[in-house]
Amino acid sequence: MKWGITVMKSKTSFINRGILRNDFKRYTWIGIVYLLGLLLTVPLQLVMIFSRPEEVKMYYDASIYLRVLQLDYFPLSLILILIVPVLAGLLLFRYLQANTAADMVHALPIKRATLYNTHIVAGLILLFVPLVITALITWAVVAGLGIDFIQGKHILSWLSICLLMNLVLFFSTVTVGMFTGLSTLQGLLTYILLLVPTGLSMLLLHNFRMYVYGFPYDFYTANLDKLSPLLRLPFLGGRPLSTGELIFYLFLFIILYFIGRYLYQQRKVESAGNAITFEVLRPIFKYLVTFCTMLLLGSYFNSSQENIIWTYFGYFLGAGLGYFLTEILLNKSIDIFQWQRVKGLGIYTLVMIGLIGLFQVDFTGYEKRLPELSQVENVYMDSYFHPLINRNEIYAGSNVKPHLALFKDKDNLVNIYKLHQEIIAHRSEEKRGNIQRNTNQKRVCLAYQLKDGSCFYRNYTISTAKYKEQLKPIYESREYKTHQHELLRVNLDDIKLVEINSRYGSKSVSFSDKEMLKQAMAVLRNDIYDQSYEDMTNQRPPWAEITVTVACDKKHPLAIGTDVVMVSNNIRTRADKNYCQIYLPWQKSYTHFERWLQSTGLYNQARLLPGEDISYALVDYIPDGIDRATYRDLREERISEDLPGVLKISDPAQLETCLQNYWDSYNEQAVYMIEFKLKNGSSFSGLFPQAEAPDFLTEHFAQQ
Secondary structure (H helix, E strand, C coil): CCCCCCCCCCCCCCCCHHHHHHHHHHHHHHHHHHHHHHHHHCHHHHHHHHCCCHHHHCCCCHHHHHHHHCCCCCHHHHHHHHHHHHHHHHHHCHHHHCHHHHHHHHCCCCCHHHHHHHHHHHHHHHHHHHHHHHHHHHHHHHHHHCCCCCCHHHHHHHHHHHHHHHHHHHHHHHHHHHCCCCHHHHHHHHHHHHHHHHHHHHHHHHHHHHHCCCCCHHHHHCCHHHHCHHHHHHHCCCCCCCHHHHHHHHHHHHHHHHHHHHHHHHCCHHHCCCCCCCCCHHHHHHHHHHHHHHHHHHHHHHHHHCCHHHHHHHHHHHHHHHHHHHHHHHHCCCCCCCHHHHHHHHHHHHHHHHHHHHHHCCCCCCCCCCCCHHHEEEEEEECCCHHHHCCCCCCCCCCCCCCCCEECCHHHHHHHHHHHHHHHHCHHHHHCCCCCCCCCEEEEEEEEEECCCCEEEEEEEEECCCCHHHHHHHHCCHHHHHHHCHHHCCCHHHEEEEEEEECCCCCEEEECCHHHHHHHHHHHHHHHHHCCHHHHHCCCCCCEEEEEEEECCCCCCCCCCCCEEEEECCEEEEECCCEEEEEEEECCCCHHHHHHHHHHCCHHHHCCCECCCEEEEEEEECCCCCCHHHHHHHHHCCCCCCCCCCEEECCHHHHHHHHHHCECCCCCCEEEEEEEEECCCCEEEEEEEHHHCCHHHHHHHHCC
């Protein structure tokens, strides 16, 4: 290998100019390729957008141009940021991984610290110059074309993020290269190292959830992607780096620089070619890999099989694979099945069995712990933690925070506390998996805000039937209904239009008269407040879907962007810059609303009616022991009236009874399947559990 290095006489300088020139001579192509790629992904893209026809550009806004400065807009931009800094780190210190090259370089009268700093400076110049040039050319293009949407601060923001991420990736590669002697492993371990904080944390938390009942896995994993630049880069457009993250990444690359320099000075030249260059790190590497593969396969089998035996099998398989594959890598031989090495795996296994046993008995008392009710200020209770976690950033670009289901009413605090106590009392049954997975399950996410400022989090999946007594007073409270229904929180004066569209067929009605709107909203709100727990949890489909159009601007809580749908329980919200639409079902329990429609003459136009829209219905018996998949197949097949035992219903009164009581989602108690035939040729189907079936159905099939 020809190096052609000119060495300065000084042995104490920060960098060596001869080594620096040699690095530029050999690796300038990296900077050139990097620059060309960046020019293609930023300034050229702006020119291409600007050159589009005027009739197209008239619909453009700032977001069209600003997206070019987001790393997730053009895949090549993200790929360059992820690959080029790592490639630079690999090549500049490539000589360390070859004995001959390492001997030659380290035989020069240059201190190791100077060699290290010189290659670092070369790498930073090769990475930073293309980024700065791209930023300057982008600024020139924006100024020259008069693209007012992009300002200098936007370009500086793009440049600063790219510089920071290049620093983190480059120094990670260099540091990893100090404790491994294989270039291929160096590149692989660099990406793994950057994923370890997030990946290992998620694996640990997932396994905690498996053994610790009530552990709020979703809450703690929500923002773990912030620990890894590899996971943050693709989402920087929607979630810019916070001040805390900037400080973290700055601190990270500084620490990596000093760790890399220290390891470089301590590294032995003859360690080139070894998987791990420091003897003290070999057992750490081996058992860390073993631990990670054990958690990974255990989590995989637990998620796919939902069985503790399969989970333990995953632990055993993962630990064995990780341990022996690492031994092969470290010893460069497949002859690793020796007593001393097998003994190490045995000791590791005993330690893990002990740890798992501790979690099984809840040695910390975590599962039965509850805060004192007198110290509770409020409780967040919902089906997910997302609104709570992202309360300060969910509505990007506005000052509006999302609505949180915070309960402050004293009665509700007591009722939620009683529910929590009951869940804890049955924790042993829940941990054994006695609750069957079905449509009656509900996620309960709890966050207690205590008077001393601390918080207490828990997450459960419970059977609504089992905890009906505790859930009923909570569900029927006005506070709960206000949290669940956006319609109860909007200003009535902002409502501009109400539309009602039947679920099947083509019936619809709309009105915008102010007086009618006020009347409709008043009776709808009364119906929502009057709903019982049973009305709120039954599986009867609604008559139709109600769309309420609300005038709003960008700062309205619902105005979260053009053509965006937000789903919250049974409410769906669509919003753009000028109006918001709240979608809610016209439930069959909304009797005030039904009578109001009848009084206005709109009732027959808003829903399907027997005789007028529905010709007849066919009912058949569902065999015992049918599973969910078989039921889906049955629904796809039309019920034929020629089949023996099928009941045909044509009487309008009986059809109305069926419409009032049928369910449209699968239930294990379902015994009859019904298909309604419309006069326009279409149809829709549903089912009846035994308790909901009309008498004329049970009498008919009792005679079969």
